[in-house]
Amino acid sequence: MDPFEQQIRGTTFDAGDTRGEPPRVPNLDEVLEVAARLAGAMNSVIEGKKGVVRIAITVLLAEGHLLVEDVPGVGKTMLAKTLARSIDCSVRRIQFTPDLLPSDITGVSVYNQDIRSFEFRPGAIFANVVVGDEINRASPKTQSALLESMEEGQVTVDGTTYQLQHPFIVMATQNPIEMEGTYPLPEAQRDRFMARISMGYPAGHSEVDLLLHHGGRSPLDDLRPVTDAATISGLIHAVRTVHASSSIAQYIVDLASATRESPALRLGASPRAALHLLRASRAHAALAGRDHVLPDDVQAMVVPVLAHRLHPTGETQMARRSTSDVLTDLLQRVRVPAPRS
């Protein structure tokens, strides 16, 4: 049994314990424990989606941003909101629409008559957790305003740079690009998200439960934070200490270059993608209770981390193979490198 799963089972849903703890770098056992609490809380809301929840937590601990992509109505926003609400931190939600302006996100300097000078009004981005709903409904100009701040962790308005809070995670949802009224995210911007997950329809019995139990009021209302921003920040630091040996790095590089050489892909993985993969693998290893990364961790994170960054060739699209299929094939073919002696 996976230690993470064990930990989830043993956790009772108890909110508010961690409030007021001094910020420090916790050890990996603590990572496991807190993450399990978080997962337990989220699972109580999002039923039957343990894998998705786990990836979401992994991305959170790996200090990345999450893109949730699926058809409307399967709980994308719910997932984002659940995660945001499980953590006691500042949460902002932005509903992206075609007329949303960049300044709505980053903030704007307005002239204050009282003090006779410009004053910075922070935008929606100034929060620990930013939920960007239907991000591909905004104009590219607005999208890029968000995405710049995602990468840099700071916002510059009128020549002044404002640091964003830590931890900082953007959870954006988007409809599949074929849907009406959407502006597809450019490759460069998709690359900034660490992982993309797809919710998928709930399994049969989960859907029945959903109808029976969630008919009245939202389970979100009962959800109380199980941890706070400072703890998460500590966990993020702890995850950075997970050891990745040189052969793991080599494996990631091999995988990345395999996507670049694959005849089925027009665009392969960028070095940033490789970096994201390593970070995600570290978090995945930590969630498995290990202090080192295994190739299995890398393999588990390859599809969520890489699939949305790749661009299939026309032939691949014609064959109705998704980039996930191509990546699964590559995993079968790329040898796990032995350490060089």
Next chain:
Amino acid sequence: MRRARPVDAALAALATAAALLPLTSLFTPIDFVRPCLLMLLVVAATGAAVRAATPLRWPVPMVQLVVGMLVVSWLHGRGHLWHALPTFEMFQGWANLLSDALGTIQSYSAPAPATRGVVLGVTLIVTLVAVVVDTIGVTRRSPAAAGLPLLTAYLLSAANSGTGLAIWYFLFAAGFWVLLVGRQGTTAFRGWGTPIPLDGAERRTTEDALALRFVSAGRRLAVASLALAVVLPMVLPHLPARFLLSGLGRAPGGVGVGGTSRLNSSLDIARSLHSQSQGVVLSYRSNAGAVDPLRVAVLTDYSQGEWTDTAVDPDTAQLDNPPLGVSAGVTLSTAQITVTGNRVDPPQLAAPAPAVAADLGKVKWSATLNGSIRPDRRPDKYTIRYVRVQPTEQQLQNAQTDPVTLADSGVTQNDLDIDESSRPTLEATLAKIIPKGSSAIDTARAIQGYLRSAQFIYSLTLAKPVPADNNDPLVSFLRTKQGYCIQFATAMIMMARNRGIPARMAIGFLPGHLEPDTSWTVRGTDAHAWPELWFPGLGWLRFEPTPSGRSGAAPIYTTAPIADGPSGPSTTATGGATSTPTPSRRPIDNQQDNPGALAPTASAPARLWHGISTLPAWAWLLVILVLGVLGSLALPTAAVLRRRRALAAADDEAAVAEAHWQAFLRQIDDLGVRPPTGSTPRQTGRFVAVSAHLAPDDVERMRSVVDTIERARYAPPGTAVGDLAEPMRLVVTSVGRTRPRTARLRAFLNPTDGRSQVHEAVNGALDAPRRAWARLRSLRPR
């Protein structure tokens, strides 16, 4: 049209025709060529038509055979057909014709007359071969395998032609076959291809790399085979042909086991191949411990390299006892053999010489002057009593031939005739080996010793005649020193005659093979020829100039002087077993008389090869067995070496674990458990556990192995790794237990590690000159 493959069929037919081309040298006139070509055409066309009509394979040869049969019956069965269909009567006629043909083949040497039966037989054979080649090479599309029937057909026809064939006979057949193979290879290769031309800038995919590897492997293989084909014949000396050709081609009893046999009463000493039938000629029991060759006939007349039996012997009713020419004082011991299952045809009869009494049952017989027995018909069983002449050294030395005593002894001038063309060579040779004026017995011993020395090589194949020898086969033999019993015997006879000793040729059989039930079996391959030399007072004495590898030991009197008087309790005509007098003294300097002694002129390799080629069969088997066992252990040993070396090269715990893990992967791979390429150690462990159905204990061990290797590879430096050798070994054993026995044996005998080790060693050796050169260049001052 693609399925019909008419071009392939044509190539197959051409190859068949070329392979059977040597038949034209076997029969004359060559009337049979036209029907044969017609049959080839018919077979090829029928095959193409049937292939075009149906995708099934099995009807093709059937239809070919039926149509071929029909056409042959139209060609050869005219007058016996019923509405163009063959009748039973026709087949009866064919059977008669074919048995005629068999008789023709057996009684004529090449070229034999092409009688109607021969033409029919050849046509049928050609049809059959054509169908087989077409079926294998074109219908079943395995042209490489079609080489086998082609080679068989070629060997059968080539081996039967008395002389060596010109090289183009082989080149034609081989060339068409190679064309066939090449064409089908190209066709198949094109079938795999894509119609889209490859852009030069296109990336090389793994498939391309794989194909390139095949191409380069094929190229290397071809170069290696070519080099071997050139080098091997240069390095290996001529082995006796009977190892390969035994039983092929001509034989006096060519009908094989169960047939009767008769030795040719004329011998051509220029001919290479010799009686090679494995058929049993007769079997016998002897009351003596040692047995003697069985003589069938005696030949006196020799000319132009051919022995003939022209002298007509007056027949007498009984055998001489004591034998002709043996005077009273000579010690004789008597022995007796009882022959059963005699298959020698009259008027010949195999009997040791000189025979003194014969009991052929109810079969009437007569004796010739030279001591041969001539039965009226073939006796199944008979008993022969014969004597062994055991002369003392004194008697031998005194037995000097002089013309006066010759006249009334049954010895004729024919027994002293020599071919003039070979006289100079004979005299030159004799002058080298024995001074003139030596006693007759010394001369004879010297000749025998010379011929038995290692300078001479026993071979069923004769060396190529030297043109300077005037095509005299005897001169050629004395120069090339390579031949079989007939050449050796002829040489000894002619040399003896040259020195005035009457000599004649005896043909018959070697004693044969001792069966477990103490009877002796004589086969067609035991046919032998030896000289008999006349010594006054002693009669005709058998000599044995053929090297001992073939003929066994020479008679005791022919090799060394023996003590005066018999040393054993041997008595004259006792009817019991003989005793062999033991030589009491043997001159040390008389090396040349010793059959085992090697003349100093013989080269070392020749001696070595002579020694090897005369090894008995069990010794060969043993050597092959030992070599096989050693050879099969080479790869496992190399594998162990390689693993040890890898472990020794590992400098820390993690590297040791890694070396173990790599060895583990290769070992389970050898056992047929192959995890997918991209498997992580953990996935590999799971795969092994599932696919080898490991027991819970072993699953636990597998898990510990995986944990260890994961720690070794991926844990932060300084983590304790642990040892995985022992659980790994146990898991490999358990995996092996779930595999079939053959797979385990294969994994043991042919391990990947062993192959890589050998491969590296070979590559290293091949690369050594280049590296040495590079080092030399780097040493050179600039």
